[in-house]
Amino acid sequence: DFKEPKFDGSITTVKCSIENTEDTFIFFTATIENIVIKESPTWLKELLRSIGTKPINNIVDITNYVNFTFGQPMHAYDKAKLNGDLIARKAKKGEKIRTLDDKVRDFKEGILVIADQKNPVAIAGIMGGKDSEVTDNTKSIVFEAAVFNPVKVRKGSREIGLTTESSKRFERLVDSNFTYKALLKAIEMTCKLANPESGEIKIGKIYQSGTPIKKNISITLSTIEVKKVLNIDLDTNNIKNLLSKLEFDCKILNTRDLEVKVPENRANDVTRSIDLIEEIARLYSYDKIPALPPPTTSTTYKTSSGVHFVKSHMLSAGFSESYLTSLIGEQALSYKSIPFNPDKAVKMLNPLSREHSVLRQSLLPGLLDAIKLNINHQLTNIRLFEIGKIYLASSTKEPTQKETCVEEINTLAAVMTPPDKFWLQDQNIEQKTNDHLFFDTKGILESLFSRLLESETEKIKISPSNKKFLHPKYSIDINLEREYLGHLGLLHPETTNDFNFNMPILTLEIYLDSLLTIHDKLLHKKLFKKISAQPALERDITIDIQKKYLASEVESQINSVISDFITNIKLISIYELNNELRSLTYRLKMQDPKRTLTSKEVDNEVNKVINHLTSCFQAKFRV
Structure with missing residues (x-):
């Protein structure tokens, strides 16, 4: 149970506002005065060390405890170092901040920040600023609890080159329905761990901007889907009993289908039937699931x-x-x-x-x-x-x-x-x-x-x-x-x-x-032809030609004048004569599929090629 504290209307509080509700979904601030900064109790320090977090002081340790225990990142500001109310907005050109790791970071336009009335005091969802941090001399603080757009936080984290425990959680979307409860827990712990020796802690009114995201998710789950993915036979009653342990409201529709209502605290990570099947697998025990090759419907990729x-x-x-x-x-x-x-x-x-x-x-x-x-x-x-x-x-x-x-x-x-x-x-x-x-x-x-x-x-x-x-x-x-x-x-x-x-x-x-x-x-259109029984004849012609002409040009001209019975033309030799001339030797293969060619026909064909090349390239020949 999370009970609201007794608010003191006499103290000056820090209010909050949101520039764009698509960037910041919900934003709370709580002002607390007359606190004492000191070491956390042993149980809290040991708990934080066990998860790899270094204890700092009681207030910072409380925000880390809430982050790891409830999944809600928070930040605490020294109220005396703030200039008025806080606003969640986009950074402006030329703005910069010195973060808690003592590095000055320049903002690109569009990065989400938390700012007071003068300057940015934190990179929203990532890290707070050095100039407003809680120190041993702090007497009053302002708690910030908010939920930011995961896309904006991830983009800001990558552009700045800074990843933190807070940014990891915001990138995966924090449940906005639990933000207020997490803030109340932080206030409750502050009253116990930061109480002064004389006087009482004063808690100002909690301010809220934006509203929680309400998600009423209902998923239809089939036993056939469970069988297909996990390869285990579970009826609707078995599935209902398993999911009810996690506070899922299950209604049996027929012998194979259930309607499952997702609780608010799971609305971010359970949105499809496969998410429910994952929960069933965990509760049923992975050790009981048979180790068989999973069924597949993929098709083989065909490469040309x-x-x-x-x-x-x-x-x-x-x-x-x-x-x-x-x-x-x-x-x-x-x-x-x-x-x-x-x-x-x-x-x-x-x-x-x-x-x-x-x-x-x-x-x-x-x-x-x-x-x-x-x-x-x-x-x-x-x-x-x-x-x-x-x-x-x-x-x-x-x-x-x-x-x-x-x-x-x-x-x-x-x-x-x-x-x-x-x-x-x-x-x-x-x-x-x-x-x-x-x-x-x-x-x-x-x-x-x-x-x-x-x-x-x-x-x-x-x-x-x-x-x-x-x-x-x-x-x-x-x-x-x-x-x-x-x-x-x-x-x-x-x-x-x-x-x-x-x-x-x-x-x-x-x-x-x-x-x-x-x-x-x-x-797809292979052509076959009968192998000729007639003998093939070959003749070599050698052409002395200027180097500016390509062998491919010569071959192209030969192809333009030859008869059908010349079946192949092959360049078999290149010889450099001098700086201007070279000798090219071509072999002409001649074959008629129906009869034997005569020497006269072959000579006529060779002469036709020679005469044509002579007129084209002014070349000399040796046969």
Whole structure:
């Protein structure tokens, strides 16, 4: 029982008010005069020590006792240090406070505070101020008992970087129906533990602002739900008997359903049938619940068969798969020369650290860090790849939208160091090393496209890349017709220096979504054709051409004039003639499914290709 004390109308009291009842639900103040600050009795000090709380003095210990015993955080102010009445409001720009831990904390606008008529005296629900604390010289106090919006307290706690026993409770919502009773308990204990040797304690009128939140929660609970979750058979009478022990009012509706009314003191944490089932499990005893696999209704997540195909291809090419975090530091992205668009950055509101503050826009920074770690551990011939998502803030966001629209792109990225035989044995053969890295990986990528896209492979187009972080000679951009897919290339020497690498590093990054869409469509329309019984003929043609022309351009022109019986065109040799010319050798495979081709037909086809390439590129030929 909590009885109201005898109020003394002669003392000057401190009133309370609320600026916004959505931020502060209820607010009480009680003024007490003629008290003595001293040590708490032994029983109270030992009780507080047993829960890890250091005893301070009788008044502070009373507020801690009420907090831990009744779940209602409270705070006591020295009345003589207050300037008038108290108000629960939002902090104003430029306001600050020295908290009880003797640190000055600047407020951001919107943080909830308790203030007198001049300045903030406490951070609402978190910690009081040093300038109004109770000391050994205190003669009169003001108790504050309130219930604050959990969201506001949590936001203030994170922005200030301060978590306390009070904030932990307010973040989980304190029961406002019990606040007044907790205040009466604190007053009762003060009368017993802070009574002066002469005279009597004077208690002023208790002021209230706001009203308790009334919640009449009624939940329908089924024995079928209990069976599904706990895998135990309990009838309605068994459930009623268990819940009645916790003062739940249960009414049996039929053989399998009950209507359960939740008591006011449990209205914050019991709101659903699963909450009732948790209470049943505790009372029934966890030891009695059979240890069986829980039933599940989840469906298996289906990953695109193309993703598995890409992984299998990269693994068969000697790469090891990496799994890296999607979060990275914005500073690291810009410092290491990898392209980063701040306008498309998806930033975390409450990052765990500065190094994990933004979602990645590329898989390469993480893979390059992994390469560096392996090199530092004396590992060589490193091949790593990752298939994951990159994240870009969408430019289609409407002005009225509060949340950022995020574009998630499935991406393949790979990095590769030179083999030992090319680099460690002789570091002077730079061109040979670069050629091997670039063309070896280009071949792996071409093989992937050929198997992934099958008959659609001709849609892949390559062109020289102008990306600043890539080597100008050993880099290409890859397109699916006119859609940009990604790039392949060695890191630019300046980028290599940024990462402190002492060897060339090859990088590859490809957007997979369009490729996987084509692959999935091809799976549903597999085309089969009869293997020809006729012999195939091959002819090699060698073209001496200026270096400004790409091999892909030459191959494209060949495809534009050939007949249907040329079944394959393959570049088999590249030879550097001088600074301006190089020699390209192509192998043409010819086969007719119905008959054997004659030498004249083959010669005519080769001559047609030669004449066309001569007119396009002013090239010289050797057959």
